[in-house]
Amino acid sequence: xxxxxxxxxxxxxxxxxxxxxxxxxGCGIQRSFLELLKGNFIESLxxxxxxxxxxxxxxLLILHLKFKYKNGAILLTYAFIATTTIVLxxxxxxxxxxxxxR
Amino acid sequence: xxxxxxPFPPNPNQGNPYQQNPYQQNPMGGNPMGGNPMGGNPMGxxxxxxxxxxxxxxxxxxxxFCICYGIPGLTCGIIALVMGNKAMALYNNNxxxxxxxxxxxxxxxxxxxxxxxxxxxxxxxFIVVYIIFVGTMISSLPWQNMR
Numbered sequence: 001x002x003x004x005x006x007x008x009x010x011x012x013x014x015x016x017x018x019x020x021x022x023x024x025x026g027c028g029i030q031r032s033f034l035e036l037l038k039g040n041f042i043e044s045l046x047x048x049x050x051x052x053x054x055x056x057x058x059x060l061l062i063l064h065l066k067f068k069y070k071n072g073a074i075l076l077t078y079a080f081i082a083t084t085t086i087v088l089x090x091x092x093x094x095x096x097x098x099x100x101x102r
Numbered sequence: 103x104x105x106x107x108x109p110f111p112p113n114p115n116q117g118n119p120y121q122q123n124p125y126q127q128n129p130m131g132g133n134p135m136g137g138n139p140m141g142g143n144p145m146g147x148x149x150x151x152x153x154x155x156x157x158x159x160x161x162x163x164x165x166x167f168c169i170c171y172g173i174p175g176l177t178c179g180i181i182a183l184v185m186g187n188k189a190m191a192l193y194n195n196n197x198x199x200x201x202x203x204x205x206x207x208x209x210x211x212x213x214x215x216x217x218x219x220x221x222x223x224x225x226x227x228f229i230v231v232y233i234i235f236v237g238t239m240i241s242s243l244p245w246q247n248m249r
Contacts, residue, residue, distance in 0.1 A: 061159065076214075080165065080210075084218075084221065
């Protein structure tokens with residue numbers, strides 16, 4: 001709990017958001033990760049839907065580098081493309097919804 | 103296999119020296135002309151491509167670090183792209199020397215690097231256009247009339 005508290009008060013500030021006021025494609029990933037550490041999967045998904053695919057891709061990368069799967073490289077490519085698509089789509093939805101919320 | 107029998111003369115204790123010789127000459131830099139590179143070759147006999155793990159890791163990192171104006175993602179993506187191109191050129195020159203697994207890794211890393219670089223460049227261009235747009239708007243305001 002102490003670590004979580006410390007992390008919550010030491011989030012990195014997005015320079016792009018502080019400059020323009022619009023979210024960048026990576027905005028929300030730290031809050032989402034914190035929610036994931038607390039165990040709230042649904043809040044994590046709503047804050048940043050691409051966090052779980054990103055973590056999955058990295059897990060796959062580490063496993064592939066350690067155990068050298070036969071089709072690991074192709075799987076990694078597909079996982080990467082899927083992650084990128086999710087990042088892009090969620091960012092477009094977030095940005096296009098932003099003016100209506102204000 | 104601990105005992106390293108010299109390739110010449112063949113050890114009479116071994117059953118068939120002609121099938122074992124190509125595999126034992128592989129670490130010395132010889133091209134496995136007669137040996138089958140796919141089947142029966144123990145792992146690590148063919149050397150891996152240089153930097154194939156680095157290409158893969160940097161290529162995948164290029165999408166995550168799209169923070170901070172896209173500059174870290176751009177750096178990772180370009181490095182992965184350059185190193186992947188070098189590794190693939192090396193493999194295409196003589197495909198028999200290097201292992202196929204490292205080639206697959208380098209290829210996957212290169213694809214990821216291409217995607218990450220494109221996205222980072224698009225993001226960077228978007229930021230530059232935004233700054234130019236806002237700067238033009240602010241500087242074209244009638245500041246003289248506001249006194």
